[in-house]
Amino acid sequence: MSVLVVVECDGGEVKKSSLEVASYGSQVAQMLGTTATAVAVGEATEANLAQLGEQGISKVLYDAEPRLKDFVNGAYTKLIAAAAEKEGAQVIVLANSNIGAAVGSRLSVRLKASLATNVVELPKNEGGSFTVKRGAFSGKAFADVVLTGDRKILAVKKNSIEALHEAGKTATVESFSASLSDADFADAPKQVVMQDQAGGVLLPEADRVVSGGRGMKGPENWHLIEDLAKALGAATACSKPVSDVDWRPHHEHVGQTGITVSPNLYIACGISGAIQHLAGVNSSKVIVVINKDPEAPFFKAADYGIVGDVFEILPKLTQAVKELN
Amino acid sequence: MKFLVCISNVPDTTTKITFTPDNKEFNKAGVQFVINPWDEYALTRAIELKEAQGSGTVTVLNVGEADTEPNIRKALAIGADDAIRVNAAPKDAYFVAEQIAAIAKEGAYDVILMGKESIDYNGFQVHGMVGELLGIPTVAPAMKLDMSGNTATLEREIEGGKEIVEVNTPFVASCQQPMCEPRIPNMRGIMTARTKPLKVVEPTGEGARTSVAEYALPPKKQGVKLIPAESAGELIKLLRNEAKVI
Ligand SMILES: Cc1cc2nc3c(=O)[nH]c(=O)nc-3n(C[C@H](O)[C@H](O)[C@H](O)COP(=O)(O)OP(=O)(O)OC[C@H]3O[C@@H](n4cnc5c(N)ncnc54)[C@H](O)[C@@H]3O)c2cc1C
Ligand SMILES: Cc1cc2nc3c(=O)[nH]c(=O)nc-3n(C[C@H](O)[C@H](O)[C@H](O)COP(=O)(O)OP(=O)(O)OC[C@H]3O[C@@H](n4cnc5c(N)ncnc54)[C@H](O)[C@@H]3O)c2cc1C
Numbered sequence: 107m108s109v110l111v112v113v114e115c116d117g118g119e120v121k122k123s124s125l126e127v128a129s130y131g132s133q134v135a136q137m138l139g140t141t142a143t144a145v146a147v148g149e150a151t152e153a154n155l156a157q158l159g160e161q162g163i164s165k166v167l168y169d170a171e172p173r174l175k176d177f178v179n180g181a182y183t184k185l186i187a188a189a190a191e192k193e194g195a196q197v198i199v200l201a202n203s204n205i206g207a208a209v210g211s212r213l214s215v216r217l218k219a220s221l222a223t224n225v226v227e228l229p230k231n232e233g234g235s236f237t238v239k240r241g242a243f244s245g246k247a248f249a250d251v252v253l254t255g256d257r258k259i260l261a262v263k264k265n266s267i268e269a270l271h272e273a274g275k276t277a278t279v280e281s282f283s284a285s286l287s288d289a290d291f292a293d294a295p296k297q298v299v300m301q302d303q304a305g306g307v308l309l310p311e312a313d314r315v316v317s318g319g320r321g322m323k324g325p326e327n328w329h330l331i332e333d334l335a336k337a338l339g340a341a342t343a344c345s346k347p348v349s350d351v352d353w354r355p356h357h358e359h360v361g362q363t364g365i366t367v368s369p370n371l372y373i374a375c376g377i378s379g380a381i382q383h384l385a386g387v388n389s390s391k392v393i394v395v396i397n398k399d400p401e402a403p404f405f406k407a408a409d410y411g412i413v414g415d416v417f418e419i420l421p422k423l424t425q426a427v428k429e430l431n
Numbered sequence: 432m433k434f435l436v437c438i439s440n441v442p443d444t445t446t447k448i449t450f451t452p453d454n455k456e457f458n459k460a461g462v463q464f465v466i467n468p469w470d471e472y473a474l475t476r477a478i479e480l481k482e483a484q485g486s487g488t489v490t491v492l493n494v495g496e497a498d499t500e501p502n503i504r505k506a507l508a509i510g511a512d513d514a515i516r517v518n519a520a521p522k523d524a525y526f527v528a529e530q531i532a533a534i535a536k537e538g539a540y541d542v543i544l545m546g547k548e549s550i551d552y553n554g555f556q557v558h559g560m561v562g563e564l565l566g567i568p569t570v571a572p573a574m575k576l577d578m579s580g581n582t583a584t585l586e587r588e589i590e591g592g593k594e595i596v597e598v599n600t601p602f603v604a605s606c607q608q609p610m611c612e613p614r615i616p617n618m619r620g621i622m623t624a625r626t627k628p629l630k631v632v633e634p635t636g637e638g639a640r641t642s643v644a645e646y647a648l649p650p651k652k653q654g655v656k657l658i659p660a661e662s663a664g665e666l667i668k669l670l671r672n673e674a675k676v677i
Contacts, residue, residue, distance in 0.1 A: 177589065179559075179569065202555075204589050208571055211559025214525070220640040221524070224553050237644055243457075244550050246448040250644040293568040295587070295594035308591040314677065338677060356574075356609055357588070362444055362550060363468055363608065371676040382444050385550075388649070392674045394666065395655070405655050410669060414660030426664035430671060 108143055109135040110195035111163060112186055113155075114205055115148035122269070122311055123201040123262075125161055129270040130262050131199040132162025133228055138197070143167065144277070145189040147182055147205070149175045152279050159275035167192075167282035173291055176298050177205050181290040183212045188284035190217060195257075202261040203310070210261045220255035226266040226389075229258075244362050244385035264310065265368045266389075301357060309358060312341035314371040315390075317360065319345040319383075321376015321397065321416055325353040330420040331375060337427040343367065345377050361386035375416045379404025396420070432487040432578075432600070434477040435540035437531055438506055439467040439521075440499040441551040450646045457551070457646065466502050469546025471509075471613035472606040477544050478510040479611060480578055488512045490538065494521045494530045500629070508616035508624035515630045522639035524552070528560035529636030535565060541600040542583070547572040547607040558605040568598045571605035 111131035113124040120128075128144055135142035144166045146155055155166040167189050174181060186209060190198055198213065200206035202224050214221035226248065227239040235252050238260060242249045309315065316335040318328065328342075335342045342358060349359035360367055362385035372390035376397060377383060384407050387393065395408040398415050405411050412419055442448070443463040450458050466474070474491065481487040491506040493499050494517040503514045517530040535543050548555040555571070562569030574593065575586035585604060587594045616624070658666045670677045 177594070183563075204572065204587075207555045208559050208569065211524075211556035212563040212569070214556070214640075215528075215560050215563035221556055222641060223555055235644075239647075242552055242646070243442075243448045244444075244553060246649070247450075248647045248649065250647070252642050252644050253640070254642065255640045293570075293596065293598060295596050297595040298589070298592060299595070300592035310590045357591075371670065371674075385444075392670070392676050394670070407652060408655040409652065409674065410666055411655045411657050412660055412663055412666060413657065414663070419660060419663045422663040423667060426667035427677070429664075430667055430677075 107138070107196045108140045108193045109138065109197045109199065110190050110193050111142055111144040112198065112200040112206065112209070113144045113146045113158065113166070114201060114203065115146055115150035115154070118149055118151045118154060120150070120154055120158065121201070123203060123264045125269040126264065126267045127199050127201050127262050128158050128161035128163050130228065130267045132270065134197055134199065135162070137228070137231060143189075143193050145186055145282070147174060147185065155279045156276045159277040160272050161270050162272065163277045166277045166279045168279055169282050169284060171283070171286060173294065176295060178291050178294045179208055179212065180293050181286050182209050183216065184286060184290050185284040187213055187216050189282065198257070198259045200259070200261050202263045206261050210259050214259050217257050218255060219257035219259045220253035221259045221261070222251045222253060223261040225260045225262045228267070229260070241389065245366065245388045246385065263368065265370070301355065307335070307339065307341040309341040309343055309367065310365060312367070312369050314338050314340035315343050315367055315369045316340045316373045316375065317343035317345070317377060318348060318375045319377030320347050322348070327417070328354070330417065334373070334420055334424045334427070337424050337431070340371070345383055374404055375420060377404060378402050379407060432481070432484055432542060433538065433540045434481060434487065434489045435535055435538065435543045436470070436474045436477050436489060436491050436506070436511065437543070437545045437557070438470040438474065438491055438493050438502065439546065439549040440464050440493060440495050440502050441467045441549055444468065444550065448648070454645045454647065455643070464499070464502060466505060467546050467549050469548060469550070469605070469607055472608060472610045473544035473546055474506055474509055474511065475613045476576055476606060476611045477542070478614070480576070484578070490515060490540070492517070492531060492534055494519060494527045494634070496520055503629060504624050505616060507627045507629070508620040509614050510620060513628040513630070515632060517634050518631050519634040523641045524554040524556045525560060525641070526636065526639040528557050528564060530634055531557065531561050532564035533635050534632070535561065543601070543603045545603065545605045547605050558603050562603040565601070565603070567601050567603060569603040569605070570596050570598060572607045573604045573610065574607060575610055576604055576606065
């Protein structure tokens with residue numbers, strides 16, 4: 107019996123969400139009186155994988171097969187299933203990402219496991235039942251879910267668990283092969299196209315987000331959003347109407363029908379705060395709203411607010427951040 | 432080509448979510464149910480592809496009790512040819528996936544389309560499970576879907592970019608914008624929908640692997656702290672010293 111953690115790597119680095127997943131997994135292992143092993147996917151370096159010791163991982167399995175650098179659903183599923191069998195994993199923890207959820211759902215069928223996605227807290231294992239809290243109703247509620255299967259798979263929502271950092275602890279890195287064949291790569295992507303990220307910060311992984319709505323009046327004013335984002339080391343985002351009219355690219359659209367973000371800081375500029383927009387951002391730790399209308403519904407969901415004109419306020423904020431740094 | 436479009440019946444996006452007094456069930460009283468917004472992309476794209484091919488059928492499938500039929504009829508009004516309802520409350524994602532896989536297998540569908548995720552339960556899992564149950568690829572979430580013969584080219588969203596993926600039928604894809612402009616029913620569609628076949632079948636399979644013990648609402652925000660526009664820079668100090676997020 108053990109806990110298996112799926113760690114996603116990119117360009118050699120372990121993704122921040124995977125540091126959270128690793129920390130989650132090692133705490134579950136401690137709860138169950140066992141150890142946590144990680145299986146790494148994507149492009150990784152041995153040194154970075156060894157550092158997962160800081161998140162409480164004792165051993166990392168890594169298959170250096172070059173075709174595993176980019177996500178391939180079939181191959182990743184087989185690799186992780188093989189690692190789970192090898193380790194006798196009872197609990198498998200992944201990120202609730204487009205990779206983690208895609209692999210997790212296939213794995214749950216293959217391993218006859220119970221699956222909970224969008225998990226936001228450590229599980230409770232009491233009175234013979236294993237329960238986790240997950241987000242539901244698009245951020246408007248939570249559900250305590252009982253996983254009744256012998257095996258459990260948990261996909262952990264980003265930024266809902268604090269990553270552990272026990273300095274100096276290292277994990278052993280073991281090479282691992284799932285004997286993948288060409289057939290396992292049948293659904294490999296033909297091409298991968300990465301977007302230019304403003305300031306280099308990826309929106310789904312961002313700690314801070316500066317977001318603009320129709321109140322920004324037009325794409326020519328977006329430098330105000332970008333300047334503040336850059337000063338804060340934040341990613342940029344937008345409301346749906348803004349991406350609908352192509353002021354901003356679609357992948358920046360957050361909300362019920364866009365992506366869900368849960369950064370530590372979300373700054374909304376000229377966004378009214380419609381319920382569908384809030385659904386994508388309301389699990390952010392701190393929400394700041396800048397709107398010229400004191401009645402804008404977003405203020406009800408905000409921690410800090412400024413009633414005023416974004417065109418005057420944004421440059422002042424950028425200036426203040428620069429002075430602080 | 433035979434398209435199977437899976438639609439989920441969910442509370443309207445503006446619904447204020449409440450639960451029964453014991454917090455064990457979602458309170459449906461007074462709630463307007465709609466076709467899951469993501470599923471509308473799947474439905475419209477299936478109809479567009481069928482039209483482009485000049486032949487084929489689009490079947491809509493819902494796992495739900497009789498109260499979902501108005502939305503199944505709506506899907507027929509938008510342009511699906513026929514419908515199947517698996518007569519059961521959708522207990523969990525695995526239960527739903529088993530029903531879909533059984534129907535897909537029996538009907539030998541070529542393309543199985545779903546939405547990215549249900550907006551009530553936010554599982555993002557039924558499509559992967561169905562693909563695995565059938566032993567066929569799943570592409571999720573797909574932003575673009577084109578077909579040429581039996582080969583589909585899809586754009587799959589990944590964190591920070593997209594992948595171009597090619598798969599042969601049969602396959603599962605879960606859809607999201609900007610795949611197409613979801614259609615709304617017109618008068619003629621609404622009239623013809625009434626007479627289109629809607630088959631009701633009983634559930635099969637091993638059953639659910641999860642259950643909900645309790646629902647909860649998020650803690651209320653403490654209330655907004657307003658900073659005067661003249662001293663906007665103060666906000667940055669509060670974010671550093673009080674909220675400690677920068
Ligand atoms: C099924 C469905 C799904 C949806 N999904 C999403 C979704 O995922 N994401 C999403 O964002 N929306 C979504 N919407 C749309 C949503 O209902 C709102 O229409 C949308 O969020 C409004 O965008 P906005 O706040 O940018 O624009 P508006 O509502 O027009 O708000 C603009 C705001 O800017 C303020 N403003 C104007 N000028 C200034 C200024 N100079 N300085 C400061 N403030 C100013 C105004 O006071 C106003 O509050 C969805 C709708 C439906 C029906
Ligand atoms: C009152 C009520 C209580 C519920 N309680 C629970 C519960 O306790 N636990 C639980 O897991 N679920 C529960 N559900 C069911 C839930 O609404 C889903 O139907 C099911 O769990 C799958 O949701 P998902 O979020 O995992 O789907 P996702 O994986 O997010 O859905 C992806 C796609 O799968 C398709 N799909 C999803 N559901 C259906 C469906 N029913 N019929 C046809 N296609 C579908 C759609 O195309 C959808 O876009 C309940 C539903 C109701 C109405």
